Amino acid sequence: MKNKIGVYVCMCGSNISDYVDVEKVKAEAEKIGGVLLSKTTMFACADSTQQEIANDIKDQELDAIVVASCSPKLHLHTFRNVAIRAGLNPYNYVQVNIREQGSWAHSDNPAQATEKAIKLVQAGIERVKHSKELSTVKIPSENSVAVVGAGIAGMRSALELAEMGTEVHLIEREHFVGGRTSQWNVLFTTNETGQEVISRLYNQIISHPKITLYTGTNIISKKGSVGDFNLTLKVNPRYIKPECKLDKKKFQEAIDLCPIEVDDKFNFNITKRKAIYKNYDSEFPEMPAIDYEACNKCGECAKLCDEIDLNQQPEEKLINVGSVLLSTGFNPYEPPKGEFGYEDIDNVITLQQFKRLIELNGGKLIYNNKEIKNIAYIYCVGSRQVDGENKYCSRYCCTSAIHTAILVKEKYPNINNFHFNRGIRTYGKQEVLYNKASEQGDIFLQSFEDAPTQVEKVGNETIVKIKDILTANEELEVSADLVVLVTGMVPRENADLVNILKVPIGRDKFFNEIHPKLRPVETVIDGVLISGACQAPLNITESVKSSLSAASKVNSLVSSGEIELEPTMAVVHNDKCTWCDKCTNACPYDAISVTKVNDKEVALVAKSLCKGCGMCLPVCPENAIDLIGYTDIEMESMIEALID
C-alpha cells in the first residue's frame, strides 16, 4: 500500500476550473489517508509544473502520484516520464480525467461536475494505493519483415528496410511488380513515367542481397505474433521456367498461338489480352507469365518453346518474420451500372480507363471508332457520396483528372476539356496544374451535391448537363464525345489477408491505424503495420512517404532483436484455473492457449499477443485471471470509493 501519495489537480487554464471547483477537489483529496500532499496547478503539463512534481517526488519521497487533468490519451506518457525522471516507477502513477469526463461534459452543472471530480480523484487515489512497480515485457524478435504488395509503396519500403539491415520478403500477388504506378504514364511533377520509376526500383531491389521477391504469391496462413510471425506463402505457377530469357520473337509467336482471350485488367478491361502475357515491354520480372486461372493448358505454346512448363504446381513456402508491413494499395472505384450512364451509354468510361486509352492511342484520339473532340470529366464519382458509403474525399482524383486533361490536350491540341466538378481540390503544389488547365482553355463547371451533373443520351449525342453555380445556377450543357468518370479510391479486395492477419478495418473500409496523427502506420495488431493507399486514399508521393515512415517504424521494432511490450496484460493463477476454455473464446486476439503445469491443464496467455483488454476476466468462473495494472483489488477499491 502506498502511503506517501502526491495529488495534483489541474485547472487546464480555465478549461477545468471554470466549472470544477479545483480548490475543493484538492481539499477533499488531502483528507484521504495516505495522501501526503495535494496541490492545484494552472497547467499540470507545463514544463515548470512537471519539474515541480519531479522535485516533490524526490524531496518528499512520494511513492505514488495522481494527476487529475485531461484524458490519459493526451498526457499519460508525459507524467509517466515525469515519474521516471524523478526515480519513481511509472506504473505508480494514475491519471484521472476531470476534463473530458468532468468540466467539459458537465459545463451546465458546475456543482455536480465538482462532486464527480472529487469522486473520480478519490477513486484514482484508491487505485494508486494498490499500484505495483511494473516494468515493460521484453520478447525476442527476428530482424526480418514481410512486405505485402510490390507496388510503389511496398517496393520503396522494402528497399529502405533492406538498406537499414532488415531481411525483407517482398510478396506480390500478381506475376509482375509495380502495382498501380506501372499503369500510369507520365507522372506529375517529375514527368517520368510510372513504368520508368518502377523499373528503377526493381533493378535496385533485385540486386539487393537482403530482399527476396515473391511474385504470383499469396499469404495463406499466419502463426505466431510480433517478433515471430510464421507465414505460409502460396506461390502460384507462372508456367515459365525460372531460367527463361525472354526471346521477344518467340514470345510474340506464343501470344499469337494462344487461343484464350480475357479482359486485360492492366488496361482496366478496355482491351483484351491472351493467357500468356506481359503488360508492357519493360515490365519486371522480365519473363512473361501465363495466367494460371485463364489458361486451358492446350499446350500450343509449350510446343513452341521449351521454357514453358505447364506442369508447374503451386508451391508452399514458410517464412519467419518479426513484422508484417501491408502495402496492398487501392482499387479504382467501380461505378455500378447506370451511375452517370456507366455501362449504359457507350462513351462513358472511368478516368483510369481513359489514362490507359490515351497511352494506347496514336495520332488521333479514338474511342468506339469515333474521334473524340469534347471530353466531359465528372468529378467525385465514388467519393464524397451523399447517399453512398464512401463519404471520404479520395484526394488524388482532382489532380489526376486535371493532369490527364493537360496531357491529353498536349497530345491532341484540338480537343476541348470540360470539368464538371464539386469544387477543385488540387492542394499544395498541384495547384499549378489547375492554373495550367485553366490557361489552356479547359472549362470548369461546378455544382453542389444536391444538384449533381447529369448524363443522358439524346439521339446520337451524349449530353452532360449541370446547374452551374459559377454562372448564377444557369443550366448549361455540353455534347460530349467522351464522358470520363473521375473515380476515387477504394481498398483492394483483401478478404483473405484481413482474415488471416486480423487487420482492423475502418468505417471507410481502408485499413485502420492506431492514431491518425500520433501512430499513423501502426495497427492494433502488434507487429502488423500499414502504408500507402491501403490505409487511405493517397497519391504516389504520399504513399511513398507513408511507406518510408512505416519502414523506419518496422526497423526500430525488429532490428534490436528484442521487442518491448506494455506490462498491462492478463496473468493466470494456475492454482485456481480449471481450464474450462471460456477465456479462449472471449479473447479477441487469440492470445490464450492451454498448457500443462505439474500435470494440470491450465490457460496460458501469450505475452506477445495479449493487449490487456480484460475481456477474459469477467468470463472466468474461478476468478483465476488478473489483469496486471488493473488487478481486482485496484478495481474494487476504485468502485468502493465511487459508491461511497
Add this chain to the structure above:
Amino acid sequence: MAKINPDFAKEIFKYGNNDFNACYNCGNCTAVCSLSDKDNSFPRKMVRLSVLGLDDKITESLDPWLCYYCGECATLCPREANPGELMMSLRRWLTAKYDWTGLSGILYKSLFATLFAFIATAIAVIWFSAKLNFNTEAIMHFGHQFEMISIAAVFTLILLPNIARMWWFTIIKPGVKVKFKTYLQSAKELFIHMFTQKRTLGCDDSKARWFMHLILVFGYLALLFTTVVLDWFGTENMFIIALGYIESISIFIITAIFVTGRIKKNRELNKFSQPSDWFFVIWLFLMGFTAFIVRIFIDLDLIENNLWMYLFHLIVLVQWALIIVPFGKWTHFLYRSFAMYFEKVIQANK
C-alpha cells in the same frame, strides 16, 4: 439550356485579352470594382460568360460599356486573368457586333486590313487631288465640302443604324417592355454622359484622367464646329482664328500625353494597346496638329507653295472620317453614353 462554346474564347483573343481563361471565379474583380453594383455586377460575370462562350448573353448586356477601365480588377486578380482588358476586348467585340456592315470586325481583327484601308484612302485623296491638278483652292474647297458630307453620311448610314442595333440587342430582343414616356424621361441621362463622362470619376484617382478626357472631347467637338460651321481655314475673323488655335492645341497636347502614357504603359488601361487604340489616339493627335500647322501656313501665306501640308491634313481627315469614326474606336463616344441611357431606361422600367 445554354450550350457551352469554347471556341468563342479564341474569337475574343482576336480582340485583345487572351488571359481570361485563367479565371478561377474567386470574384475578387467584382468585389474591388468601384463601378459594379447589385444591378450590374461585373466583371466576373462577363469573364464567366466569355469562358463559356455564351455570346448571346454578352450581346444583350450593357455591362462592358459601364466599365471605365479603372484597372483595379486587373491589378488585384490573383490569376492575372486581366478582367479589365477583357471588358475592353468585349467593347471592341460589341462594337463589331453592333456594326451592320461587318467592317468594324474586320478592321479590329486584322491589322493588314486596317493598313490596307489607311493606304487606300491616302492614295484616293492623292489621286483625287491630281484630278484637281493640285489646285490649292479647289482642294481646300473640296476638303470643306467633304467634312460636311461625310459627317452627314456616316451618321445616317452607319452610326444611326448601329445605335438602333444596340437598342435592339439590349432592350428589344431580351424582351424588356419599355413605355415611350420612359425613353423621354431618361433622355437627360444620354446627354449628361455624352458631354461629361462623369462615370469615369467613379474610378479611384481618376480626376486628372477625367479632366483631360473632358477637355479633349470639348476641344474635338469645338474644333469640328469651328472648321465645319465657322470655316476656320477660310475665315478672316480673329476671334474664330484664335479659337481654332486654342482647340487644336488642346487636342494635340492632350493626345500627346495620352500617346506617351500608352508608350510608357503608366496605368492599367494603357498596358495592352491594340492597333485600334494606337490609330485612334495618334490620328486624333495628327488631326489637331496638322490643322494647327495648316492654319499657321495660311496665316504666314505659305500654304499656296506648300500644298503638301494641306494634303497631309486632308488624308488624316479622310481616314479619320471614313475609318476611325464609323468603324473604329470613335464609336465608344456614342455607345458609352447610349449604354448609360438604355441602362437608365431599363432600371426605370423595373
